[in-house]
Amino acid sequence: MQDKNRETTTNPTSDSRSWTELVDAVRINPEVDAMADAMREEVWRSVHSRIRRQGRWMRIGRWAAAAVVMAGVVCGSWMLGGMRTERRLEASALPVSVSTPLGVKSEVVLPDGSYVQLNGGTRIVYPAIFGRERRVTVEGEAYFEVVHDERKPFVVTTGSIVSTVLGTTFNVHAYPEDDDCRITLASGALRVDGAPGSRSVVLMPGEQGFFNRRSGLLTLRTVNVEQELSWREDKLYFRGEPLESIVRTLERQFNVDIVISDQALCGVRFTGEFVDGENIHEIMRIISSDSRILYRNYRNHFELYRNR
Missing domain, CATH: 3.55.50.30 (Phage tail protein beta-alpha-beta fold)
Structure with a gap:
């Protein structure tokens, strides 16, 4: 019994010494140190690689931002330059005047492609280049087929009467020697503004804005469009x-x-x-x-x- 007890009894001093020796052996083992060094190098390489990638993307981001800014500057300068050029062309463009003698009809194609047919004794004046507004002046009688353009209203001035359209077909009868001015709408929509103090009317197809120069009154009435346009034939x-x-x-x-x-x-x-x-x-x-x-x-x- 005593022998068995002696075999199973541990010595604290001996166990401490054995643990210390094991730790020292591991600490000084060159293979373990080499593995630790390799692990540290791998970790640093990974960290450095991520830093470089982040730096590269940051540089690319900065370059892209700079490119966007430069493109914006170039486009802005181009647009501003184009607008200035367009305005200079508009300002320098001489007005075009077309007149038809009595008994003669003629056709005109405006800068935007709109079609105009002039009756005898009619004069139309328009700019050689249309700008932000398409404005023409008519004395006499003319039939219009206006090209649609929401950005640029089409304005016809006949004395004190102003007709504004976006795209439509209509007839203007406004000879200066007549007592009345008649704007007849064939298709689309048309707003007619009378002289100062007179009302405005919005025409629908088959309607006519009738302006009496003596009274200064602008009235709306229904007409036979075919007959109003019969002069063309x-x-x-x-x-x-x-x-x-x-x-x-x-x-x-x-x-x-x-x-x-x-x-x-x-x-x-x-x-x-x-x-x-x-x-x-x-x-x-x-x-x-x-x-x-x-x-x-x-x-x-x-x-x-x-x-x-």
Whole structure:
């Protein structure tokens, strides 16, 4: 029994010494030190690699940011330069004026591609280059087919009347010698502004803005668009129109001179259609079928006088 107890009893001093020796052996073992050094080198390489990658991406980020800023500067300078150039071209562009003599019709294509047909005795003025606004001036009668452009309104000025559109087809009848100005809409939408103090009207297809120069009133009315545009096909429609107004239409259509010698005849109203290519002599004979009116002519000069 004593022998067994002696074999299983431990010596504290001996155990301490054995643990110390084991630790010292591990600490001084060159293979373990080499492994530790290798692990430290690997860790540092990994850390340095990450630092380099982060630095490279930071540099790339800085370069990209600089490139974006430079591109913005270049584009901004290009756009500003383009705008300045466009404005200089607009400012230096001379106005274009096109006039048609009486009895002659002509066609005009504007800088934006819009189409205009001019009736006899009509004048249109427009800039050679359109800028932020497409503005034209008309004296007489013209039919417009406007190219749609939301960014650049199309403005037609006829005396004190201003018509603003984005894209539409319409007719302007605004001879300076007439007492009225008529804007007739065929398609699209159109806003017509009267003289200062007059109201504005928005036209829908088949409607007409009728401005009386004497009263300064702008009214809205429904019309037959086909008849209003009939001049384009050399057709004439008169609906209770005074003789004085009819005479002016005939002068423009046929390039003739017509005089009403008796002012009492100026207000006589006529209704009629000339759609079969009637010439001026045939039309004058039809007018003189009214028992109150006679006419005589010499070449392109006609005189209407009262039947006594």
